[in-house]
Amino acid sequence: MDRHAATAVVLLVLVGTAVAFAETERLKLEPTAIRESFVQPAFSPACGCEESRAAIRLRLHRADSVTVNILDAAGDSVRVLTDAKRLPRGRAELEWNGRDDQGSVVPDGTYGVEVQLAGADRTFRLPQDTILDTVAPTARVVSYTNTVRTGEWVRVVYRVSEPAHGVLYVNGKRTAVTYTKGRSAKVRWKPRRAGRYRIELAALDLAGNIGARSPIFVVRVRTSA
Numbered sequence: 001m002d003r004h005a006a007t008a009v010v011l012l013v014l015v016g017t018a019v020a021f022a023e024t025e026r027l028k029l030e031p032t033a034i035r036e037s038f039v040q041p042a043f044s045p046a047c048g049c050e051e052s053r054a055a056i057r058l059r060l061h062r063a064d065s066v067t068v069n070i071l072d073a074a075g076d077s078v079r080v081l082t083d084a085k086r087l088p089r090g091r092a093e094l095e096w097n098g099r100d101d102q103g104s105v106v107p108d109g110t111y112g113v114e115v116q117l118a119g120a121d122r123t124f125r126l127p128q129d130t131i132l133d134t135v136a137p138t139a140r141v142v143s144y145t146n147t148v149r150t151g152e153w154v155r156v157v158y159r160v161s162e163p164a165h166g167v168l169y170v171n172g173k174r175t176a177v178t179y180t181k182g183r184s185a186k187v188r189w190k191p192r193r194a195g196r197y198r199i200e201l202a203a204l205d206l207a208g209n210i211g212a213r214s215p216i217f218v219v220r221v222r223t224s225a
Contacts, residue, residue, distance in 0.1 A: 033120040035059040039113055039128035044207040045098035045105050046134040051208030054130045056081070056094040056113055063089045065118035070096055070111050071125075077114070078106050084118060098132050108132050136211040137164040139203035142184075144217060149224045150194055156201060157186045161211075164203040169213060171198050181206065191221040 038057040045052055056068070066087045070079040078100045100106050113126040142157040158166050163181040167174060168189055178187045191197065197220075200213040 047208035133207035136209040137203035
């Protein structure tokens with residue numbers, strides 16, 4: 001290879017490097033098509049509660065024709081939520097009821113959300129997944145305060161079958177909730193009047209399923225001295 005040919009090769013390499021660098025810098029400066037997103041962490045089509053549908057929120061940098069697919073663990077689409085639907089710039093809200101394209105409830109498991117933007121010619125797998133969970137948790141009372149005075153705390157220590165909140169019922173009325181994801185925790189209740197109270201405990205999981213109540217146990221409350 002003569003000197004001129006070698007020089008030409010070097011120039012081509014430099015030009016190619018410069019073009020690649022310029023393209024990289026352009027992509028860095030180009031606004032992200034999806035500015036932010038949210039996928040509800042867990043839901044249950046069987047709970048009959050606010051968590052019966054999975055909320056999906058997007059904030060688009062600009063209006064676009066959007067297709068949203070729900071994907072199973074294998075990456076296959078089980079439901080098309082929107083098919084080339086025109087969504088405006090800014091915030092858009094969708095929801096999934098846990099059913100596939102044929103209208104059947106899909107099996108419990110983890111599902112992803114794929115967003116295709118026609119105008120931007122890009123496809124995104126949102127970073128958050130959602131868990132479809134229709135199985136209610138169980139709760140077991142470990143220990144409790146059986147006698148207190150008015151103004152003192154009744155403490156109930158419990159264990160649950162999965163990460164869930166503890167729900168305390170006093171004389172059949174829902175009275176206190178522990179907002180924790182722990183498998184073992186305690187819930188507290190402060191009685192205002194003396195008397196004999198019938199107590200039950202249930203577990204409420206993150207998808208909104210609430211399990212059966214525990215056997216009734218009794219707490220006696222005495223008047224403060």
